[in-house]
Every structure is written in C-alpha cells, then in structure tokens.
Amino acid sequence: MRISVVRIVAVVALSVLGASVLNLTFSSPLLFPVVLFSIAVSLSLSRGFVRALPVVVGIGLTADIATLGRIGLLAAFSAGVAYVAGFISRRFTVEHGLMMHVFAGFLVGAGALWFLAVSSWFDGSNLFPTISWGRAVPAIGMGIVSFTVMSAILSRFEQWLSYFDSPNAF
Amino acid sequence: MNPQGLSHSKFFRIVIVFSILFGFAWWNPAPVDSFLRGVFHTVFSPVEKVFSGVAFGFRDMREFISSIGNLKRENERLSEENVRLLAENAGLAFLRDENETIRKTVGLDIRKRFDMLSAEVIAAGGEGGHGFVVIDRGSMQGVVTGMSAVVGEGVLVGVVDEVYPASARVAFVTNSESALGGVTVGSGTKGIVRGDRGLGISYSMVLQADPLSQGDRVVTSGAGGTVPSGLLIGSVSSIRDSGDRLFREASILSPADFGKLRFLYLIRKEQSL
Incomplete structure (x- = not known):
C-alpha cells in the first residue's frame, strides 16, 4: 500500500516536473519526451516488457494530461519504445555496457523525434520531412545521457522502495 | 501459435494497447x-x-x-549603441507624438x-x-x-x-x-x-x-x-x-x-x- 502511494506520487511528480519545470525552463520540445521514453526503456529492460507495460502506460497518460497534449499520444509512444526495448533486450544485455546505452539512446532519441512529427501531423502540419541526421544525432545524444541518468535514478528508487517496504523500516 | 498463446503474446498486447491509446489521441x-x-x-x-x-x-x-x-562584449556594443541612439533620439521625439495619436486611435x-x-x-x-x-x-x-x-x-x-x-x-x-x-x-x-x-x-x-x-x-x-x-x-x-x-x-x-x-x-x- 505504502509503496503504491509512493509510486503514484513519483509518477505525478514526474509529470508536473515535465509541464512546470522542463517545458517552462527549456525551449527544446524534445526534452520531456526524451526523459519519459528513457524511463519507459529503463523499466522495460529492468522489469521485462509485460510487467513494465501497465506502469509505462500509466506514466504516459499522466504526462499526457499534465503537458496539455493530445491524451494518449505520449502513452502510445512510451508503450511503443518499451516494446521495442523489450524485443531487443537480449541484444542489450549481451552487448557491452556502453553499447547498451548507445542502443537505448538511439531508441529514445528516434522515438522522441517520431513523437514530435506525429504530434505535428495531428495538428495539421507535416514535420516528417524535417527528420534528418542533423536533428537525429543531438536527439540520440540527449537520449544516451537521459537514459544513463534515468536508469540510475530508477535503480536507486527501486532500492529505496525495497528498503521502505521492509517490515523493520521506521 | 494457438489462439490462446497469441492472445498472451507481447506483440498482441502492444498492438491492442497501442491501438487504444493512438485511437484515443486521434x-x-x-x-x-x-x-x-x-x-x-x-x-x-x-x-x-x-x-x-x-x-x-x-x-x-x-x-x-x-x-x-558576454559583459565585456556587451559593454562595448552598448557604448557604440549609445552614440547612435543619441542621434536617433531627436527623430524619435517627433515619432512619439505620432505614436501617441495612433495609440489613442486604435x-x-x-x-x-x-x-x-x-x-x-x-x-x-x-x-x-x-x-x-x-x-x-x-x-x-x-x-x-x-x-x-x-x-x-x-x-x-x-x-x-x-x-x-x-x-x-x-x-x-x-x-x-x-x-x-x-x-x-x-x-x-x-x-x-x-x-x-x-x-x-x-x-x-x-x-x-x-x-x-x-x-x-x-x-x-x-x-x-x-x-x-x-x-x-x-x-x-x-x-x-x-x-x-x-x-x-x-x-x-x-x-x-x-x-x-x-x-x-x-x-x-x-x-x-
């Protein structure tokens, strides 16, 4: 019960962080999707796609509501990148640690670019032709950094939760 | 793959979930x-x-x-800008009156x-x-x-x-x-x-x-x-x-x-x- 409350608070805090901090402080529209997809990939790699899916969809929907976009779009893309991460997770785990971050960063960056393009298409314009390597490389770089940070934070968070849930805590 | 296996497969789940979410966004x-x-x-x-x-x-x-x-560069730029603005100031006095009229009009x-x-x-x-x-x-x-x-x-x-x-x-x-x-x-x-x-x-x-x-x-x-x-x-x-x-x-x-x-x-x- 306590853990569920903490998880829900964390999801809400993440969504408010996206809408009220990242979107207000930085001009890059890629930043919050990159952070969100990094979390989706990290969850899918650490828990497995099937166990991660409900959490990923929950985070995505909350983020959709908080960030004023079309409800369902961030959640759909989060689920998509989580599935792809789960699908190629064997490659992630057998490869060298650095390559895992590169794979994950590529997935996150490409997912964020496609999310922006689809989002613009919903709004009546077409950004698909603007997707190029010139834009993809910084997005992938952001994805690598974000995945490294978010996977570390999630790992610490899960450790803290397991301690929090132990009978002797407090 | 039998139908039950298909319904429990990861691909089936992601197709269903993605379709629902994408459909809702659409x-x-x-x-x-x-x-x-x-x-x-x-x-x-x-x-x-x-x-x-x-x-x-x-x-x-x-x-x-x-x-x-940028302070040093900004300071040099502002010094040059100051000279130019002093010259422009006289002209702007006339435009100010015109601007005031327009503001009242619209x-x-x-x-x-x-x-x-x-x-x-x-x-x-x-x-x-x-x-x-x-x-x-x-x-x-x-x-x-x-x-x-x-x-x-x-x-x-x-x-x-x-x-x-x-x-x-x-x-x-x-x-x-x-x-x-x-x-x-x-x-x-x-x-x-x-x-x-x-x-x-x-x-x-x-x-x-x-x-x-x-x-x-x-x-x-x-x-x-x-x-x-x-x-x-x-x-x-x-x-x-x-x-x-x-x-x-x-x-x-x-x-x-x-x-x-x-x-x-x-x-x-x-x-x-």
Whole structure:
C-alpha cells in the first residue's frame, strides 16, 4: 500500500516536473519526451516488457494530461519504445555496457523525434520531412545521457522502495 | 501459435494497447480531455505553482550566468549603441507624438480601456511544448472561456480555451487551432491571424488589392466579438502569395516572447469611458 502511494506520487511528480519545470525552463520540445521514453526503456529492460507495460502506460497518460497534449499520444509512444526495448533486450544485455546505452539512446532519441512529427501531423502540419541526421544525432545524444541518468535514478528508487517496504523500516 | 498463446503474446498486447491509446489521441474527445486536465490541474495546481516558481528561478539564474561571459562584449556594443541612439533620439521625439495619436486611435491605452485580471503561468505544453500554458487563475477567480490574454501594453498572446476551478488553459495565438480576425493599423487591411504549429503567426486571406507592407502593425479587428478590437498582435515580417494566388499572406512577428512568459493579464471586460 505504502509503496503504491509512493509510486503514484513519483509518477505525478514526474509529470508536473515535465509541464512546470522542463517545458517552462527549456525551449527544446524534445526534452520531456526524451526523459519519459528513457524511463519507459529503463523499466522495460529492468522489469521485462509485460510487467513494465501497465506502469509505462500509466506514466504516459499522466504526462499526457499534465503537458496539455493530445491524451494518449505520449502513452502510445512510451508503450511503443518499451516494446521495442523489450524485443531487443537480449541484444542489450549481451552487448557491452556502453553499447547498451548507445542502443537505448538511439531508441529514445528516434522515438522522441517520431513523437514530435506525429504530434505535428495531428495538428495539421507535416514535420516528417524535417527528420534528418542533423536533428537525429543531438536527439540520440540527449537520449544516451537521459537514459544513463534515468536508469540510475530508477535503480536507486527501486532500492529505496525495497528498503521502505521492509517490515523493520521506521 | 494457438489462439490462446497469441492472445498472451507481447506483440498482441502492444498492438491492442497501442491501438487504444493512438485511437484515443486521434479521436481527441474535447469534453473528456478537458475534464481529465481539469481534475489534474485543479488537484495539483499548488504543486505546479511551487515547481514553476523553482523553474523560473532556475531560468533567471541560468540566463544571469550565461550573461556574465558576454559583459565585456556587451559593454562595448552598448557604448557604440549609445552614440547612435543619441542621434536617433531627436527623430524619435517627433515619432512619439505620432505614436501617441495612433495609440489613442486604435485604443491601445489598455489599462484605461479594460478591466484586467493578472495571472501567473504554472505549466506549459502542447505543440512542441509551447502551444498552451496553464495559469493560476480559474473559474473561482471569474475566468471564463474566450477571455483574451495580453502582456505589456496590450499585446495579445492568446485566448482562454479551457477553464478549471483553480486554473485555466490559455491557447497561444501561435497555436495551430488559433484563428481570429486582424487588421493593419493605418491602411486597414483585413486578414485572418492563424497560429503556425506553435512556432509563429501567419496573416492570411489578405486581398491582392489591399495594401500590405513589411513593418505594418497588425491588431485584432474584434470580428466575432470574443477578442476585443485594437489589441496588438505583431508586425508584418515577410509577405508572399497564397498557394492559389488569389490572396496574399504574411508572417507576423510578435513582440512577446512566448517561451519566456511568466505573467500575463486576462481581459475581463471593456471599461465604459
């Protein structure tokens, strides 16, 4: 019960962080999707796609509501990148640690670019032709950094939760 | 694979989940979306206010630190600028009087003209992160849908399109869904002001015969009755023919920096003068 409350608070805090901090402080529209997809990939790699899916969809929907976009779009893309991460997770785990971050960063960056393009298409314009390597490389770089940070934070968070849930805590 | 195995496969799950979520985003039911956003931004409005305060503080600090390195260069530039501005000052004295006349003509003396409500931005999003903002005023403070949001001396930045109990959503004029009537100051050329993917503003449906030139200031025409007339939208920056060449269209440069807005005013009603 306590853990569920903490998880829900964390999801809400993440969504408010996206809408009220990242979107207000930085001009890059890629930043919050990159952070969100990094979390989706990290969850899918650490828990497995099937166990991660409900959490990923929950985070995505909350983020959709908080960030004023079309409800369902961030959640759909989060689920998509989580599935792809789960699908190629064997490659992630057998490869060298650095390559895992590169794979994950590529997935996150490409997912964020496609999310922006689809989002613009919903709004009546077409950004698909603007997707190029010139834009993809910084997005992938952001994805690598974000995945490294978010996977570390999630790992610490899960450790803290397991301690929090132990009978002797407090 | 047998049917039961298929229904439990990862691929089957992702197809179902993705279809439902993508379908919902496609459908985009405004009442449901508005209700969900209303609940979220009402419950978490205080948290958003704290987070946005931290964000604005961080942004100010970042801008201050990045400006330190430019101080010497900035100082030299300002010295040169000062000499040039002294020369221009004499000419501007004449233009000031002319400007005052225009302001009175088109009604830009905004504080005398409107009853206004101040608001602070607490969240942003949509259309690349800058299509909408959430403000800390809602129906409890008398905010209603259709109120115009302005900054400075009557520069229109958006219109309230969703109202929650303690907060409201403002759709920027740069938003793709935004469309309102505009007219140029002086020549009176009418057109439609539309948002462009959250990135800019276009001025379309301008008749080929009507005069339009770079630098013309575009204000709201008041057509439709929702947005008052005479609010500055921006100045014409580039002009081109429309696709069918029946009309002309232009890009409008707004004096407001939509990515850095913190405070804005909502127009409650027009004062009787």
